Amino acid sequence: MAVGTDARTGFDSGEPHLQAMLESSLDCVVAIDGHGRIVAWNPAAERTFRRPAADVLLQDMADTIVPPRLRDQHRDGLRRYLSGGAPRVLDQRIETVGVRADGTEFPVELTITRIDVSGEPLFVGYLRDISDRVAAEEELRASRARIVAAADAARRRIERDLHDGAQQRLVSLGLTLRLARDQAAEGEDVTELLDEALEELTETTAELRELARGIHPAVLTEGGLDPAIAALVRRCPVPVHRTAEVGRRLDPAIEATAYFTVAEALTNAAKYADATRIEVDVRCEDGLLGVEIRGDGRGGADPSQGSGLSGIADRASALDGTVAVTTGTGRGTTIRLELPCAS
Amino acid sequence: MTSVLIVDDHAGFRRAARRALEAAGWHVVGEARDGEGGLREAASTAPDVVLLDIQLPDVSGIDVSAQLTAGPDAPAVVLTSTRDPEDVAPLLPRSGAAGFVPKDRLTAEAVGAVARRSLDRPDSSAR
Numbered sequence: 461m462a463v464g465t466d467a468r469t470g471f472d473s474g475e476p477h478l479q480a481m482l483e484s485s486l487d488c489v490v491a492i493d494g495h496g497r498i499v500a501w502n503p504a505a506e507r508t509f510r511r512p513a514a515d516v517l518l519q520d521m522a523d524t525i526v527p528p529r530l531r532d533q534h535r536d537g538l539r540r541y542l543s544g545g546a547p548r549v550l551d552q553r554i555e556t557v558g559v560r561a562d563g564t565e566f567p568v569e570l571t572i573t574r575i576d577v578s579g580e581p582l583f584v585g586y587l588r589d590i591s592d593r594v595a596a597e598e599e600l601r602a603s604r605a606r607i608v609a610a611a612d613a614a615r616r617r618i619e620r621d622l623h624d625g626a627q628q629r630l631v632s633l634g635l636t637l638r639l640a641r642d643q644a645a646e647g648e649d650v651t652e653l654l655d656e657a658l659e660e661l662t663e664t665t666a667e668l669r670e671l672a673r674g675i676h677p678a679v680l681t682e683g684g685l686d687p688a689i690a691a692l693v694r695r696c697p698v699p700v701h702r703t704a705e706v707g708r709r710l711d712p713a714i715e716a717t718a719y720f721t722v723a724e725a726l727t728n729a730a731k732y733a734d735a736t737r738i739e740v741d742v743r744c745e746d747g748l749l750g751v752e753i754r755g756d757g758r759g760g761a762d763p764s765q766g767s768g769l770s771g772i773a774d775r776a777s778a779l780d781g782t783v784a785v786t787t788g789t790g791r792g793t794t795i796r797l798e799l800p801c802a803s
Numbered sequence: 804m805t806s807v808l809i810v811d812d813h814a815g816f817r818r819a820a821r822r823a824l825e826a827a828g829w830h831v832v833g834e835a836r837d838g839e840g841g842l843r844e845a846a847s848t849a850p851d852v853v854l855l856d857i858q859l860p861d862v863s864g865i866d867v868s869a870q871l872t873a874g875p876d877a878p879a880v881v882l883t884s885t886r887d888p889e890d891v892a893p894l895l896p897r898s899g900a901a902g903f904v905p906k907d908r909l910t911a912e913a914v915g916a917v918a919r920r921s922l923d924r925p926d927s928s929a930r
Binding site for chain 1: 813815816818819820822823826858885906907909910
């Protein structure tokens with residue numbers, strides 16, 4: 461540590477405003493000499509690495525904040541550079557890994573610059589803990605992957621529903637009509653066969669209508685959220701009380717997300733939670749669409765189980781919205797979706 | 804009279820196929836709704852022909868067909884499906900089946916024509 465430096469941080473005590481700047485920095489500022497020893501360590505570094513300056517000044521930097529597996533690489537790089545090698549990490553932002561006093565590792569963004577003020581090279585590292593950003597990026601990647609997987613699963617489900625349902629019914633219908641034609645040609649009474657064919661046709665139409673509604677309900681496209689939710693409520697086997705309506709059209713993506721949230725919540729409440737009463741509150745206020753579905757059933761819904769609620773959370777997240785599930789055994793379940801919507 | 808076993812998980816199709824085949828004079832000796840039941844029924848009824856859906860709820864109809872045609876005295880297997888014939892064609896060689904009839908073109912004549920390829924084969928073990 462040079463003469464005139466602050467004994468606590470290693471910074472030049474003759475420049476109080478510079479020292480104050482470094483001490484108030486939210487980023488870690490760590491300086492090392494040509495031997496790799498720490499000669500400056502600001503309070504942000506103390507907080508981030510959980511090591512007081514007094515413990516680290518003049519200690520080997522690699523041993524202090526570099527994970528053991530990367531230490532040799534760091535030392536080799538410094539040695540190579542000081543022997544005349546081309547700089548590989550100077551003056552650019554890189555992402556690497558740091559280690560705290562307790563041995564836990566975390567991602568850091570690091571910039572190293574070289575300054576020469578007293579003849580001897582000094583390397584200053586500016587570091588920030590980017591754990592939150594990396595975690596958010598990983599969650600974003602996972603969310604995107606879930607959205608893609610959900611879209612693939614939806615396509616497979618539609619193919620299966622069409623194949624197992626309407627397609628099979630139409631095939632049977634064709635066989636029945638062909639037989640009726642052959643028998644009619646021979647003068648036989650085919651009334652029973654035609655009745656059966658008509659029944660099959662009615663069931664096929666109903667099945668296709670149900671399937672089309674599941675893909676994207678026409679009432680939502682044509683009438684918006686209020687009539688679409690009214691239709692969901694009418695079909696729900698559990699009494700549903702609506703406490704508010706939107707009263708206007710919204711962006712189609714917002715309407716679809718709100719609709720499928722209500723549909724999923726009503727299905728869950730009626731099918732799995734044995735609810736006896738459900739309240740649906742959908743309102744748009746102050747640029748925010750709030751959708752709340754409260755069921756009095758068993759409770760205990762787990763958003764991490766099953767793709768329904770997590771799929772809704774992904775949809776909401778893609779629209780900068782949030783989904784909150786409040787539940788507890790015997791206390792029912794409340795699902796609240798909030799989406800920004802232009803006024 | 805040609806005996807036939809119908810293996811398909813869709814009851815409506817089994818009913819309609821049975822009527823179509825019986826109207827043409829075939830003897831429907833049994834029905835099964837999945838692969839396991841199909842193998843069991845085939846063993847107990849020894850049909851001339853098995854009309855077999857490719858997409859069964861428990862196992863692939865292709866695998867069931869391969870099992871049915873592996874042994875001696877194997878029936879002629881006629882695969883059927885709502886799928887496009889061109890999607891099914893690559894699956895046929897390993898099935899051992901006599902051929903494929905799309906469900907929407909299913910008639911006793913069509914099933915009979917395909918089954919005869921196997922039944923009439925001189926070196927065939929099929930009945």
